[in-house]
Amino acid sequence: MSGSAPGEQGNARAIGVFDSGLGGLTVVHELRRCLPRESIVYLGDTARVPYGTRSAATVVRYARGCARLLVQRNIKALVIACNTASAVALDILQAELDLPVIGVVGPGARAAVTAADQAEREQGRPVRIGVMGTLSTIRSGAYAREVARLSSRHEVHSQAAPLLVPLVEEGWLEGDVPRLAIERYLSTLLKPDVGVLVLGCTHYPLLKSMIAEVALRLLGRPIRVVDSAEATASAVHELLEQRAWHTPNPEAALQLLVTDLPDSFQASATRFLGDVVGSAQAVDIMPADG
Numbered sequence: 669m670s671g672s673a674p675g676e677q678g679n680a681r682a683i684g685v686f687d688s689g690l691g692g693l694t695v696v697h698e699l700r701r702c703l704p705r706e707s708i709v710y711l712g713d714t715a716r717v718p719y720g721t722r723s724a725a726t727v728v729r730y731a732r733g734c735a736r737l738l739v740q741r742n743i744k745a746l747v748i749a750c751n752t753a754s755a756v757a758l759d760i761l762q763a764e765l766d767l768p769v770i771g772v773v774g775p776g777a778r779a780a781v782t783a784a785d786q787a788e789r790e791q792g793r794p795v796r797i798g799v800m801g802t803l804s805t806i807r808s809g810a811y812a813r814e815v816a817r818l819s820s821r822h823e824v825h826s827q828a829a830p831l832l833v834p835l836v837e838e839g840w841l842e843g844d845v846p847r848l849a850i851e852r853y854l855s856t857l858l859k860p861d862v863g864v865l866v867l868g869c870t871h872y873p874l875l876k877s878m879i880a881e882v883a884l885r886l887l888g889r890p891i892r893v894v895d896s897a898e899a900t901a902s903a904v905h906e907l908l909e910q911r912a913w914h915t916p917n918p919e920a921a922l923q924l925l926v927t928d929l930p931d932s933f934q935a936s937a938t939r940f941l942g943d944v945v946g947s948a949q950a951v952d953i954m955p956a957d958g
Contacts, residue, residue, distance in 0.1 A: 680915045682707040682923070683904065684738035685747040688730075689717035690837055690933070691871035692749030693940035695772065696922070698901035699747075700941070705914065707921040709741050711951070715928035718833050719752040720802025720869070727804060731757035733953040735765060737925070744913060747904060748772065751868050751896065752802050755810035768907055772870060773805075775903040776896030777814035780866045783892040784822045787863035796861045799826045800853060800879075801868030802833060811868055822864075827857035829869075836871040839939065846875060850882045858886050866894045873897055874940065924948040 719727050731753040745768045748754045754771030762769045780797050788795045799811045812824040831849045873895050883891045908914050926933045930948040937945045
């Protein structure tokens with residue numbers, strides 16, 4: 669992570685967060701829970717959702733455009749609240765930007781290794797880590813690399829689950845349709861030695877209860893489910909604590925920016941954040957970004 673101290677006045681700057689659409693709001697929800705005094709500017713690139721089916725080069729180009737827009741809003745740190753963009757663009761943005769950039773893959777992998785270590789101690793046998801994610805995230809191998817960097821004890825078994833993002837975007841969070849899709853993916857992913865399941869997409873936490881329920885039925889035992897949104901919020905909290913960058917302001921603001929369909933985004937954001945939110949502002953990053 670790069671970036672110099674913002675100074676006493678700069679501590680009041682907002683945290684910038686971007687994702688391809690609604691999913692990154694699960695990170696915003698966790699940030700607001702553990703950092704209630706921090707203001708947040710969120711950018712949902714709804715004109716180009718989903719990122720998970722795009723090429724790596726395209727995702728990098730999109731991520732650069734989103735980052736540029738948020739940096740222009742005078743943020744003090746940037747969170748890539750998208751597993752796909754974190755997997756392929758994090759290193760690039762960290763090198764190019766003069767502020768801290770945090771992705772969701774690293775914090776999620778660390779939380780998964782911690783959970784797997786605990787499960788191994790309890791079960792007395794090696795534990796494998798399962799990862800569900802978009803096609804791009806799984807193809808990148810980002811979680812497997814990060815887990816291997818952190819620990820040599822746990823193998824990673826991955827499964828792309830591309831249907832889950834559009835289901836969440838459309839609000840299909842209950843019923844047979846999401847349940848059957850989850851069952852199809854987990855039946856391939858959950859081997860007997862898998863003891864931890866990583867939700868490798870920030871859309872997936874809205875299906876967390878159903879995912880845990882289906883996993884229990886398939887395995888015949890509970891499984892630890894790691895939410896990368898929670899882990900990322902903890903990483904941001906740690907960053908601000910280490911650098912003494914917590915805002916001095918008692919009231920936090922949330923600004924929502926989207927590249928398309930602001931009205932429908934606002935309605936859906938209430939579902940993600942658990943409370944009523946203000947209007948979303950439409951922004952255009954296409955001319956500069958392609």
